[in-house]
Amino acid sequence: MNEYVLQTNQLSKKYKNTMALDKVNMTIKRGEIYGFIGQNGAGKSTLIRLICGLAKPTNGKIELFGESNEQELIQARKRIGTIIEGPALYPNMTASENLEAHRLLKGIPGKDCIEKTLTLVGLVDTGKKKAKNFSLGMKQRLGIAIALLGDPEFLILDEPINGLDPMGVVEIRELLKKLNQEYDITILISSHILSELHLLATHYGIIHNGKLIEQMSLKELNDKCQQYLHIKVNDPNKAATVLENHLQTKNFEVMPNGSIKLFEFVDVPGEVSQTLTNQGLVIEEFMPSGEDLETYFSKRIGGVHNG
Incomplete structure (x- = not known):
């Protein structure tokens, strides 16, 4: 069994004079939740459309489940479930009727999958309630249910938590974790809500200006988002000497404002504060800190942009 669900090789897409994707080499292994990060217009949706066969690449190659020629890709795409640009729902139909319509469109035999899928996404008790009366979170779960028809091995979700309230975000996060961990479904999820991706994804890809x-x-x-102790004392120069001589570390940085970033002893902050106090230093600020995904992403994009 091929360990890669998706590999792209020098994948490019050009629209007139705009290079939407530029020689992209992406790899997603079986079992990953791959967080796909990029600003609006960076190329996320273009890449997803190419993977799903909704657009043709200008150059390069796509390989799904180890298959890469055109006929093999058509068959391989039957093993994918997708939500692109919002779920395609029939607003005047119930959840069950929506799934039945999509089951027939996909040519999936038997109705057993409908109740099973609705149970999986937590919508089995919605009865005769029409989709137009669903909350945004319920609509998103129904969209995921439609994507799950046919038992896909690879789920591709384009901004599935966009616009959801905090409870809806948590529900979708827990559902995706369940699909990944209990049903062994590999997931590609694009989102600009980076704090949420950091709670969900096992792997990440950052795209910027099509690259x-x-x-x-x-x-x-x-x-890379290294954790550290943020320390501010009345005498930073003396504190630096204490860290070197008493804690035998040079793994710290004195910032221009006089605060100190200490990259060791994060798990034993009491040892640091006690040592500084014992040497007559007055601690003004002392807390664990570190970058999050959003900060890291901003630095990478800034670095690329400015470079």
Whole structure:
């Protein structure tokens, strides 16, 4: 079994004089939740449309489940479920009727999948309530239910939490984790709500101006978004000497405003504060800190933009 669900090789898409995608090499392994990050117009939706066969690449290659020629890709795409630019719902139909309509469109035999799928997304008790009267979160879950018809191995979701209230965001997050962990579904999710992606994704890709500028695992991201102790004392120069001589560390940085970032002892902050106090220093500020995904993304985009 191929460990890669998706691989692209030098994938490019040009619209007239605009290069929407520029030589993108993306890899998604089986079992990952891949958070796809980029500003509006960066190329996220274009790439998703190419993967799903809704547009043709100008150059480059797409490989799904190890298959890459045109006929093989048509078959491979039957193993994908998608929500692109919002779920396609029939507003005057119930949840069950929506699934039945899409089941017939997809040519899926048997009605057993409808109740099973509605149960999975928490909509089995909506009865005769029409989709137009659903909350935004319920509509999004119904869209995911439609995408799940046919038991896909790979789920592609374009901005599935956009516009949801906090409770709706939590519901979708927990549902996607369940699909990934209990049903072994690989997920590609694009979102601009980076704080939420950081709670969900196992891997990340950052796209900017059509170029995939970085791919990394959650562990690699956490290593890059390094945690530290933020320290402010009455005498930063003396504090630096104390850190070097008493705690035997040079892994810190004295900032222009006199505060100190200490990249060690994050798990034992009491040892640091006690040592500083014992050496006669007055602690004015002392707290664990670190970058989040949003800060890291802004730095990467800023670096690329300014470079």
